[in-house]
Amino acid sequence: MRLTVNGKEHILNEVDDATPLLWVLRDSLGLVGTKYGCGVAQCGACTVHLNGAPVRSCSVPVAAVAGQQITTIEGLAGKDGKLHPVQAAWVEHDVPQCGYCQAGQIMSAAALLRQKPKPSDADIDAAMTGNICRCGTYLRIRKAIHAAAQTAGE
Amino acid sequence: MSAAENDIVRSADDDVREILSAAEGYSVATSRFNRRSFIKLAGLSTGGLVLAFYLGDKSTVLAQAAAQTADQTKEFTPNAFLSIAPDGSILIYSKGPEIGQGIKTAFPMIIAEELDADWTRVRVEQAPINPAVYGRQSAGGSRSIPTNWDQLRRAGGVARAMLISAAAKDWGVPESELTTANSTVSHSAGNRKASYGDLALKAAALPVPDPKTVTLKEFKDFKLLGTRVGGVDNVKVVTGQPLFGIDQVIPNMQYAVFEKCPAVGGKVRSANLEEIKKLPGVTHAFVVEGTGKATEVMPGVAIVAKTTWAAFSAKKQLKIEWDESGASKDSWTAASAEAAKLSKQPAGSEVLKNIGDFDKAITETKPIEAFYSYPFVSHAPLEPQNTTAWFRESAVEIWSPTQTPDSALRLVAGVLGIAPEKVTLHQTRVGGGFGRRLMNDYMCEAAQIAKQAGVPIKLQWTREDDMQHDFYRPGGFHSFKGAVDKSGKLVAWHDHFITFTADGQKPVSSADIAPEEFPALLVPNFRISQSKLPLQIPTGPWRAPRSNAIAFAVQSFLHELSSHARKDHLEFLLGVMGEPQWLAPQTEFGLNTGRAAGVIKLAAEKAGWGKKLPKGRAQGLAFHFSHAGHFAEVAELSVDANRKITLHKVTVAGDIGPIVNLSGAENQVQGAVIDGFSTMLGLEVSIENGRIQETNFDRYPILRMRNAPQVEAYFVKSDFSPTGVGEPSLPPLAPAVGNAIFAATGYRVRTLPLKREGFSV
Numbered sequence: 015m016r017l018t019v020n021g022k023e024h025i026l027n028e029v030d031d032a033t034p035l036l037w038v039l040r041d042s043l044g045l046v047g048t049k050y051g052c053g054v055a056q057c058g059a060c061t062v063h064l065n066g067a068p069v070r071s072c073s074v075p076v077a078a079v080a081g082q083q084i085t086t087i088e089g090l091a092g093k094d095g096k097l098h099p100v101q102a103a104w105v106e107h108d109v110p111q112c113g114y115c116q117a118g119q120i121m122s123a124a125a126l127l128r129q130k131p132k133p134s135d136a137d138i139d140a141a142m143t144g145n146i147c148r149c150g151t152y153l154r155i156r157k158a159i160h161a162a163a164q165t166a167g168e
Numbered sequence: 169m170s171a172a173e174n175d176i177v178r179s180a181d182d183d184v185r186e187i188l189s190a191a192e193g194y195s196v197a198t199s200r201f202n203r204r205s206f207i208k209l210a211g212l213s214t215g216g217l218v219l220a221f222y223l224g225d226k227s228t229v230l231a232q233a234a235a236q237t238a239d240q241t242k243e244f245t246p247n248a249f250l251s252i253a254p255d256g257s258i259l260i261y262s263k264g265p266e267i268g269q270g271i272k273t274a275f276p277m278i279i280a281e282e283l284d285a286d287w288t289r290v291r292v293e294q295a296p297i298n299p300a301v302y303g304r305q306s307a308g309g310s311r312s313i314p315t316n317w318d319q320l321r322r323a324g325g326v327a328r329a330m331l332i333s334a335a336a337k338d339w340g341v342p343e344s345e346l347t348t349a350n351s352t353v354s355h356s357a358g359n360r361k362a363s364y365g366d367l368a369l370k371a372a373a374l375p376v377p378d379p380k381t382v383t384l385k386e387f388k389d390f391k392l393l394g395t396r397v398g399g400v401d402n403v404k405v406v407t408g409q410p411l412f413g414i415d416q417v418i419p420n421m422q423y424a425v426f427e428k429c430p431a432v433g434g435k436v437r438s439a440n441l442e443e444i445k446k447l448p449g450v451t452h453a454f455v456v457e458g459t460g461k462a463t464e465v466m467p468g469v470a471i472v473a474k475t476t477w478a479a480f481s482a483k484k485q486l487k488i489e490w491d492e493s494g495a496s497k498d499s500w501t502a503a504s505a506e507a508a509k510l511s512k513q514p515a516g517s518e519v520l521k522n523i524g525d526f527d528k529a530i531t532e533t534k535p536i537e538a539f540y541s542y543p544f545v546s547h548a549p550l551e552p553q554n555t556t557a558w559f560r561e562s563a564v565e566i567w568s569p570t571q572t573p574d575s576a577l578r579l580v581a582g583v584l585g586i587a588p589e590k591v592t593l594h595q596t597r598v599g600g601g602f603g604r605r606l607m608n609d610y611m612c613e614a615a616q617i618a619k620q621a622g623v624p625i626k627l628q629w630t631r632e633d634d635m636q637h638d639f640y641r642p643g644g645f646h647s648f649k650g651a652v653d654k655s656g657k658l659v660a661w662h663d664h665f666i667t668f669t670a671d672g673q674k675p676v677s678s679a680d681i682a683p684e685e686f687p688a689l690l691v692p693n694f695r696i697s698q699s700k701l702p703l704q705i706p707t708g709p710w711r712a713p714r715s716n717a718i719a720f721a722v723q724s725f726l727h728e729l730s731s732h733a734r735k736d737h738l739e740f741l742l743g744v745m746g747e748p749q750w751l752a753p754q755t756e757f758g759l760n761t762g763r764a765a766g767v768i769k770l771a772a773e774k775a776g777w778g779k780k781l782p783k784g785r786a787q788g789l790a791f792h793f794s795h796a797g798h799f800a801e802v803a804e805l806s807v808d809a810n811r812k813i814t815l816h817k818v819t820v821a822g823d824i825g826p827i828v829n830l831s832g833a834e835n836q837v838q839g840a841v842i843d844g845f846s847t848m849l850g851l852e853v854s855i856e857n858g859r860i861q862e863t864n865f866d867r868y869p870i871l872r873m874r875n876a877p878q879v880e881a882y883f884v885k886s887d888f889s890p891t892g893v894g895e896p897s898l899p900p901l902a903p904a905v906g907n908a909i910f911a912a913t914g915y916r917v918r919t920l921p922l923k924r925e926g927f928s929v
Contacts, residue, residue, distance in 0.1 A: 040476070041475045042475070048408070108398040110401075111268035111269070120406060140874075150839035156873065
């Protein structure tokens, strides 16, 4: 099976077709930035981009995404290491508490800005509703998304 | 270990025991804390000495001893907390677990402040887990700041003093003429300057002074503390670096899962182990007998596989026949019915505190009565429990997201039957604590499974495991009777508290109430009595243990009394506080009615208390003191005809002494408000036949972003010793919201969660 993650093609042997993408990323490819939280697409900690759109990787069988473009939190920054505007805004606004959900939050936010460069609060609510933050950093997440929209537009 | 080191390890364990036994008995835990603190504080108030917390001095001395091994010809390492390289870069070790409370940034800031370090040149690493060197290494009870404040300041102060000495020697000038700022020593009279990097090796050659002798700054001279500083690991977090327990990988590691009886106390009678072993990727399947303690290892079946998914898939195929003869049969429905019956009996089975003459006072007034209840809740940190363990040659090496690494060393050693020095523990970042990871059950399980399997493993709990095998925040019930006199003054208060017990004697962990629980010492006729229902399911500290629930009941009933007396609640609360005084036990970590009044007034002022609002929109005010923090909150909300709530804004005022990291403190307050609202609104674990009904987020609806209120946080800038913020900012939220619902609708919320009474968002 061939899997394209962060622009790099991987050939996977010995991976069962039904394995959720999440566990292939984490256990087979060593990309542990994508997190396990619930296993049933309720918390959003495992959010990655599939052809640019956010998906919950805990509930996507790997065989279903073979050959498609997958981006994880490790692939969001530029090749030169320059942070994506969303990541930079997260640092600037000191968003994280425990930080466990933030990779998923950032992937959801980055996908939103790609689709809607200047989102309203309602757009943000709708796009982020699949991501739980148990620490309750929602207010800073919202602020950081608006800030990222601003810098990305400049 | 030397006798002194042994002594310190014991002391560190004591600290953790205090946190854990938040549980075992309030009086024991608090009296120890207060007695020790009081001794130190007595020194402060009489001799003008700087507050010195226990452990601080001894362990700094040991930390210095540890630093002797550092190569002083290459860097300046005055103690185990920091080193300065000739290029001016500064490495600071953060001694405690980072669980989202921001301690990995706050601790180094305290050191850097007294060092007068250039923060941009500071790099932070997690300190090794070694209580003999560092003293207490735990995160719990909002006590990281108060218990480490003095030790960390002196660690930085020692380094600064040595850098000054080095410069004074070099320039032949008195130390008293030198000043420091931004990693530079200056002599303004001689117009000379030297960077810390330039002075590092010269300072390293000097003797290390006794930390007790260094002069610390006055609070007013702080430059870094009180500012907004971003988390030191933020870049690593936002780029997905392997910080957490779940991210750890070691050579030849396999993946383990562990299935326990869904009703605690059940034992394995038989299991289809042979079938499981044949499943793809599975390498081992075996029964673990366990120690029979929920805080260690309960009986179950372990499966080890080549990938997490193979292990998860095999776990679903497990068929275990449980012997449930000793298992929990607990039922929330039955307990609630029993509590309702008990509430009809006015007295309660035991009286915890009696002041004045409640029975007489009640005959002279028109008392009101109310019955409150709140459910069991789960911690549900987003990172499910996990630990990586490697057992070899009668020793174990562990990587774990724990809140109590210091006490874990001995605990794991006991489970494995090895000496504590054979346990090496690597502290990882913790994906949410909330008190759950004060317990190290998952760590003990991982160690035991690694030993039995004979291969290095990562034990991974599923979300379902996590929610079914928690140490739950206990539910509870309060039957109140109280009265105000004709002038509207609170004159009588009786709380019949109905709680749970496992041994028939004392309440289970975090299910006790302090005999002096507010407003005990502020009402002339006061009584707390208690009745206990049996319980087998384990309970434990949950963010602001006891307070997170008791505040809802007590501060709501206070509002019932003020509403009944047609008094403005702000005025009423200030009246209850009365003149400024320290309430018993009269230490700086007790309730001060002046500080309480200060935050109540500040929250009211900032929220525009009393302003005119449209119909259906209203404010609620509540105060609660816990974990040495005074907090008041005003909730402003609307409720529509279908009981749909919009929580617009929560205004928070706190007095926790000087703020260490303002950005961190504000973040904690925002999180506490959202956590408090999330929990009161929709969270409960209902227990039937010893089993938890809610096993994932589909039935345990953590609040989503769209329902998060605006939060404004204000801090009274007081000169008291700094205390923690993560816990005390949570308890006032629920009563503030309940009081606002009453103001908006006339309906009094007495049962949580709100969804039970048809409220939604």
